[in-house]
Amino acid sequence: MAEGENIVVETAEKIFADLADAQEVNRDKQGQWKAPLWQALSEAGLPLAWVSEEHGGSGASLADGFGVLGAAGRFAIAVPLAETMLAGWLLAQAGIASPNGEMTVAPASPRDRVISNADGTLSGRARGVPFAKAAKHVAVIANGADGAVIALVDAAKLRIEGHLNLANDTSDTIVFDKVEPITAKPAPNGFDQTTLMLMGGVVRSLQIAGALESMLDISVRYAGERVAFEKPIAKFQAVQHNLARLAGESAAALAAATSAADTLASGTAPDDAVFLEAVSAKIRCAEAAEKGSAIAHQVHGAIGFTIEHILHRFTLRALAWRDDFGSESYWAVELGKRIAARGADELWPLVASR
Template identity: 30%
Template sequence: MSDTNRLTQAELRNTVRDLIDRWRSEARYQPRSDSWLRSLDVEFSKELASRGLIGMTWPRDYGGGEYTNTDRMAVTEELLRAGAPVAAHWIADRQIGPAILRYGTQELREEILPGIVSADYLFCLGMSEPEAGSDLAAVRTTATPVDGGWMLKGRKIWTTGAHRASHAYVLARTSSGERKHQGLSELIVDMDAEGVLVSPILDMAGEHHFNELVFEDVFVPRGRLLGEEGNGWRQVVEQLSFERGGPERVLSTYPLLVEILGNSDVIRHRRGEDELGEFVARLASLRSMAFDVAAQLDRGEAPVQEAATLKYLGNVFERDVVEYGRRILGPGGQGSAYGQALLASPGFSLRGGAADVLLSIIVRQEASKDARVASPMAADKELTDLAQSLSELNFDQRWQQIRELGLVGIGVDEQDGGSGGTVDDLASLVAEFGTRGVSSPLIEASVGYSVLAECGRLDLLPDESDYATVAFGSSDELTAPCAGSASLVLLVDDQGEVAVVGSGSGEAKIEHDTNVAGESYDRVTVTDRGDLVRLGRVDVADVRARQALLWSAALCGALDGTYDLTRGYVSTREQFGAPLLKIPAVAAHLATMKTQALLARTAFDRAAAAYRRAGASPAERLGAAAVARITASAAADETTRIAHQLHGAIGTTAEYDLHRFTLRLWAWRDTDLPAREWAALLGDRALTGGEQSVWASLTAGETQAADVDVV
């Protein structure tokens, strides 16, 4: 299919929205949480099919649209947003089709895929068995070779949608190998074949979505094998990336969030803007992670660790949304938005793999990597080497070198008096410092430098050792790192008006103070604003976005550094006759740390992309930077707690390195603006702009389907 025949992501979103609007106006469905599993309407799936929205990524030869996985995500997330009745085609579209494409014979592809694309074939997933839950490789269902195929015998359980399915995907044992992971094969079975029995299992809400599935000597023709006989385990692990890494792991409860946002008066009354802002930030970061997984699938990768991370963190998020719904909406009946989400919620962290098992997958994936990984944010080796050599100096020497090398001017064009390079370069550098647990006033000084450059007043820093720091706000009591030792303190008020005070001058009193890491964090008391020298005006949202982005980078670096140190420690420290890492609870803690670092990094990447995007407004950049700051701060909370727990007493000493990271993580969470204030800013925007603006912010920069202000 040529590009011109494909819809843009904006057009795809609008196509879905039009269909949803029509069905809603005709009262043909009610939005609900967990609709991809519980809300099945073949007519709706057929409507999507007629618009080319099933099998979107598959080749045209099989009825597909040759779209990318990120295009497909534009469609699936719009459907989840609307809580639409999509269960009929969801499993086949998400994972069975891709598995058949990758491993099915030509005949099988031609036979099955067009039927999925048209929503005539509905699939169920026959993996779990009474004796094979988390330990999926323990499946006992056997497929014994017979003339022309196999004879299938066994029981599957928890099989969602089996009572409506035309076909089943079945994981069965075709031979017994030395290890239980050997001898497994994947088969496609007709549900109307002789010997297939389906009986309903009602869930705790009395709903019927899953079933027990019994195969009593069911003949399966040879052509129904996926891939190699006996290679089923490796194939199924790949398939689980599709199953775990989709936006439904984050957006199952979105309809409840919509209800919550509709109660803005309750949230405002309780001064709950910051709590809401934290949810918006988590949603944005996780949704970005789902987008990254889709992009990795587009590159032909199998993002096993990322998909497991997304599912693990997404499940925690969804559980928290349900609890938030209880607090804002109050208790409701089984049919209420809250009740529906609550009753579905125990399944969130089970289906597709229990949460604890996902953590062990994350640990295993880590074990296959190098023990010490360089900061993933490092742009190039030159920067890494520079950061390394600067980190070996003491604070004063390092700061002197930073200024002499002109690093403070990175991110400001040379023609404007800067050192060239980009804000990304600067972010890489501060992240590298964070990875090594060292401090410097580079962030504040570079922000001060960029403010002066924008005002055309770099002449105020005549000497290479001069630098400016910045205090934000219109109140008279402000804080600014290194204000006491800086050559200039710039005051940027809420309107972006820039004024300057020299240290020790009469218009402001500067008192030395420190943050919890012992870093300079001075108090600036403005005694007379009228006497201040005014330099010009800057876009305060843009300046704060730059500062928040850089602090997020520093936090991400320190999160990586803490993780590396902790991983090294639990890998070598022995108790009970083995390294601590061998204890499952310790490994799970370590995996949780990893998920936090990955999420913070995802949010940073999203904010960095917004910052460098030419068309992004300052408000949009600030929103994305706020998400990154909130996410990194939350990761710092969890990471410091776990790191100290896993290190035991040694971690609390001055002698051991851990404090170099944890003290900074504690301090940097609140350095430019306390994390709660960043959250309140996002929450306030969400309440003012409503659900539409929240949604627009999630996808900003990818596509804009409608003319909506971005949170």
């Protein structure tokens, strides 16, 4: 890990530890913890970490930002930090300056489309957009007659239908009814909606991997403290087996997510390699979220399902993040199509090159 990444991640972790402790957040039913946390993150320049200083950000590297996102996953942060970072990154691709405040991106699903009309307005529907209700602005990638367009939109001009995901975080539907953006510019050559989906998938993979690390830590600690039949349940072979399986799922998710993040951060891998890394990470991390959450709750028994226990903050978010920017089933099909198109002789060289 580079020295700069250490500083950035340590700063984020200190803020999370001070202002987003899972126990304190779980007891705060009014959500009063969110404003101080967002203010501290903003003062540290983390929401716009991927935006250059020229365009209003802090100019951190992709690797720095990925490290912050892994830390955010370990704390199960329920504010639009990842979404604002992703929005700033998207706007920066077209040289659009990022405004202050919470942002999100649209579409958040590869199956949805936003169209850039001939008059410059935007039309379409984007479902499952995280934190759209909380966002002041939305960064949009739209399909235009001459290629992809990246636009910044005032959230107040949009019709937003509120919905909740598994973790009770907002996951809303945005309706673009000939909305005029604040500004819109052509996307770089080769940059399209799939590019955004792949980047979003890596972001969610890192968050899932971070959440799984915390699930493992919480479960190991609980198993060592919980006594049954006059000894800690961690002494029972069945519990040890489950904890080993959870550790395996956590390690596999972390390896897949960090490999994809390193590939994107290097900026030198060919398109097929980026696709393989990003899609594989999303598929593997989504699978790990399902298996790991089940194991963690099994270790905890009934107490893990209660609203008073912090476990649900991690398991439900990991499960909810599976569907953002394409589910594992969607990407599994797309990966199969890409491999089939390359032909049998090209499969092993591609896999072995990673």
